[in-house]
Amino acid sequence: MLENKEPKCVVEKEIEGMIDNARIAQVEFEKWSQEDVDRVVKAIGKAVYGEGEKLARMAIEETGMGKYEDKINKNKGKSKAVWKQLSGIASRRIIKRNPEEELIEVAKPIGVIGAVTPVTNPSMTPIHNAMIALKGGNAIIFSPHPKAKNTGIETVNIMREALFKEGASKDLLQIVKEPSLLHTTKVMELCDASIATGGPAMVKAAYSSGKPSFGVGAGNVQCVLDRKIDYRESIDKVIAGRIYDNGILCTCEQTLIYPQEIKLSLIDILKEKGGYLIKEDEMPYFRKHLFPGGKINVELVGKSPSELGRIIDMTIPKDTKFIFVMIDEYGEKELFTKEKLCPVLSVIGYESWNDALNIAKTNLLFEGAGHSAVIHSNNTDHIEEFGIVLPISRLVVNQQGSSALGGSLNNGLNPTATLGCGSWGNNSLSENLWWHHLVNISRISYEIKDKEDLSDKEIWDLK
Known part of the structure; x- marks a missing residue:
């Protein structure tokens, strides 16, 4: 104000x-x-x-x-x-x-x-x-x-x-x-x-x-892909959520956590769907300009990928739908795991299911504790464990986070514009x-x- x-x-x-x-x-x-x-x-x-x-x-x-x-x-x-x-x-x-x-x-x-x-x-x-x-x-x-x-x-x-x-x-x-x-x-x-x-x-x-x-509280929606699912169908939902309203909503997917064995095919699918992969030598520059001083660059909030590139003097193809970064570190070791209020998706692989849980939980405790998460899975035990272990107020299953977490015509969450985050997010x-x-x-x-x-x-x- x-x-x-x-x-x-x-x-x-x-x-x-x-x-x-x-x-x-x-x-x-x-x-x-x-x-x-x-x-x-x-x-x-x-x-x-x-x-x-x-x-x-x-x-x-x-x-x-x-x-x-x-x-x-x-x-x-x-x-x-x-x-x-x-x-x-x-x-x-x-x-x-x-x-x-x-x-x-x-x-x-x-x-x-x-x-x-x-x-x-x-x-x-x-x-x-x-x-x-x-x-x-x-x-x-x-x-x-x-x-x-x-x-x-x-x-x-x-x-x-x-x-x-x-x-x-x-x-x-x-x-x-x-x-x-x-x-x-x-x-x-x-x-x-x-x-x-x-x-x-x-x-x-x-x-x-x-x-x-x-x-x-702050959002930072963690999105996990379980094994034995239709990856293309799930990735379509993740991308739709990440680019919705140029990624401005607190309910947009932020970090995609995937089984390590699908890494190469996942990268191909993300590129095929309009994603621009930040190259390894571009990562330090992009990180610095997306998070100057460790905080989101307010000039980039709600901007399209090409507008984002123009603002930070980085060439992003005009037809790019979203930008993605492949990361190995998580939590406070990697700024890309924070909330990004623009169409930028961080992507990280896991070996075991416990690894997936740990990555999501660590990222949420770094930023976004109490808010929300998304899981794409057909395994009831994994779904319920995800809901039990993570410090979140809401979890949607096999849905697009951006439109489902705030309540929709197709789920039981109350449709809202204000998503409480409980004591994790210092909310009532x-x-x-x-x-x-x-x-x-x-x-x-x-x-x-x-x-x-x-x-x-x-x-x-x-x-």
Whole structure:
């Protein structure tokens, strides 16, 4: 976030006004029925779906990151998947009755949610956060990244118009027009809870705001190819994930871990599929410019391979779909095993299955602990061991990581724009952010009259 040029008192008054308006709108919205709430949630999702192309174009022109077609897919796909998952779900007042335990659960809105949105997803993140916030009866105020503010503002305006058409207050959804660090900090201080989807500094600021916060950790998706699989089919998915939106998503595959015996054929397939192999004598130069000072070069984020080459003065053929590097070291011994927010894939071989597990775990502990991994396998024991051993919050099997880890129409993960990384990533949740995280649950408990009465001995004899 940029430093603010306005006096602190002006910024505080501006944000206080937005909070006041949000509270007035939210108090009224809290009275709405489940049917009416769902009608509004559907309306804002459908509105963004209908403007997916326009918002994708705005994001490309404003940020210079990613691919137009993939951003369309994100805008349309996420809004569609979120509504499918939310439809028919009780989220207002009594949401669950458990006769066996004599418990009734009542959902109550948190109130006003503050949401920091990243430059990498200036339209997809707001639509997801808005839909799940309103599902729980909340209002939400967005603080966009300064370099993507116009796309964010247009996204929120589209949703506000949809609210108005459905008879709801536009102030349920608001956005800071001239975002800065001071604006964002004030939003997080005054709201009732915040969602911080962005860099580590912003997530840390959210957790330091004094209010409940939902943040994300760094991604660094490890992708393992098991033996006895259709390698071509799996590699197609890996490549599709690596190049999606020019590799800008935290869910994109980062390191491909493969059986050592297929090395030569793997290299041939990667080249055949549009990959450019960095030669051994080019590795030091490429490493230095991709990770100057050990950190990702921000000028390369979301750039195509040819653009990347132009920026670092390295010749990359124009028709290259992705760049790949063959490495032998891993973890802190090799910077290429870090997250690369551009279409660069690191590739490393393993001998035994334990070697594959160790490489993936070591890389995650170097960067990306708590986030995600991908496995391509038909071996149930290996799949489950992978899920048990690795410090991850989600694992997808035989799927494209970029589109599956954030939830999709074809798996059971909640579709989200905010992927929690648990205590590994210094986050408060280890799952995909969803509507139930944005409500308080009151529980009404009746006495269970026919429950078996055990003696002390019988209780301590239980296994």
